[in-house]
Amino acid sequence: MIIITRPDATEEQIQHIVSRIADWGLRAEVSRGEMRVVIGVIGAEDKIRQKPLGAFPGVESVMPVLKPYKLVSYEFRGTASRVKVGDVVVGSKEVVIMAGPCSVESEDQILSIAQSIRDSGAKILRGGAFKPRTSPYSFQGLGKVGLQLLAEARRESGLPIITEVMDTKDLELVAEYADCLQIGARNMQNFSLLREVGRTQLPVMLKRGMAASIKDLLMSAEYILSEGNFNVLLCERGIRTFETMTRNTLDLNAVPVLKAETHLPVVVDPTHGIGIRDFVPAMALAAVAAGADSIMIEVHNAPEFAKSDGEQSLLPKDFADLVRRVRCVAEAVGRAV
Numbered sequence: 001m002i003i004i005t006r007p008d009a010t011e012e013q014i015q016h017i018v019s020r021i022a023d024w025g026l027r028a029e030v031s032r033g034e035m036r037v038v039i040g041v042i043g044a045e046d047k048i049r050q051k052p053l054g055a056f057p058g059v060e061s062v063m064p065v066l067k068p069y070k071l072v073s074y075e076f077r078g079t080a081s082r083v084k085v086g087d088v089v090v091g092s093k094e095v096v097i098m099a100g101p102c103s104v105e106s107e108d109q110i111l112s113i114a115q116s117i118r119d120s121g122a123k124i125l126r127g128g129a130f131k132p133r134t135s136p137y138s139f140q141g142l143g144k145v146g147l148q149l150l151a152e153a154r155r156e157s158g159l160p161i162i163t164e165v166m167d168t169k170d171l172e173l174v175a176e177y178a179d180c181l182q183i184g185a186r187n188m189q190n191f192s193l194l195r196e197v198g199r200t201q202l203p204v205m206l207k208r209g210m211a212a213s214i215k216d217l218l219m220s221a222e223y224i225l226s227e228g229n230f231n232v233l234l235c236e237r238g239i240r241t242f243e244t245m246t247r248n249t250l251d252l253n254a255v256p257v258l259k260a261e262t263h264l265p266v267v268v269d270p271t272h273g274i275g276i277r278d279f280v281p282a283m284a285l286a287a288v289a290a291g292a293d294s295i296m297i298e299v300h301n302a303p304e305f306a307k308s309d310g311e312q313s314l315l316p317k318d319f320a321d322l323v324r325r326v327r328c329v330a331e332a333v334g335r336a337v
């Protein structure tokens, strides 16, 4: 941690800071410039972070030297991590396409969608059995029956499945079925849930909260890794901005920033990011161009009857067309599908 003092800080104030640092068992490294004095605080960064350094008279600003996240930081591994979902590797040269309906609704629906997306080139099947809905009166998902239908779709299609866990009380049940647990945007800072999934070894896809910064997302991921589970995917799914023409604003800035900051693979969900079916393909292609390791696309065989997110779901034939175009973009940026 570095303390920058005000230009008018007195020698007495500086000595006061230095002696308090020593009282805490930390070391102060004082550097005297022409205009101001800079004090480096040396010791365990975690311990220093808890001290109210900014509260001392004469202090202008306090800057951390190390990042607040450790285990997720790129430097921790020094190389990009790969996460296996079933037999599918996310984080290699291949851009992995996840697809499926927002919610699992019926046997016919999930089996039909699973087969069509697999035939088009998707590698992981998505589908919600526990749905986080803005209104308590909206469809909440089929729960256990939804998980059983997903398992049947996995058997039939051979695709591993990703599904959301909303609550610690459901984790044991969801973990029995899922190949990858999804933590939704609304739960990104549900710290008890993060810790619990961190105690499993199942892959976890953590979605960025709609009002969360990139740093917040990384700090939430740190909770999962700190419990011992390093099988984490980070998902950009759009944030809330002042823009009202789209459901969210897909923050593709997050892709190169995350790739530089962390070793964890990055998934982009353009479907929730823009929320309008016609515009999803453009943002999916942009995500791959920006360096996403995986994209997640909502697909429905009868969107007009969908129980959730029909307006943003692609029809299977449009999904097939999108995969062809994703392949071209992936190849143009040195990846494959």
Ligand code: PEP
Binding pocket: 102, 128, 132, 183, 184, 185, 186, 207, 237, 272
């Ligand atoms: C979803 O994937 O269907 C979903 C609810 O996503 P999010 O948590 O990003 O809103």
Ligand code: MN
Binding pocket: 102, 103, 272, 298, 308, 309
């Ligand atoms: Mn959805």
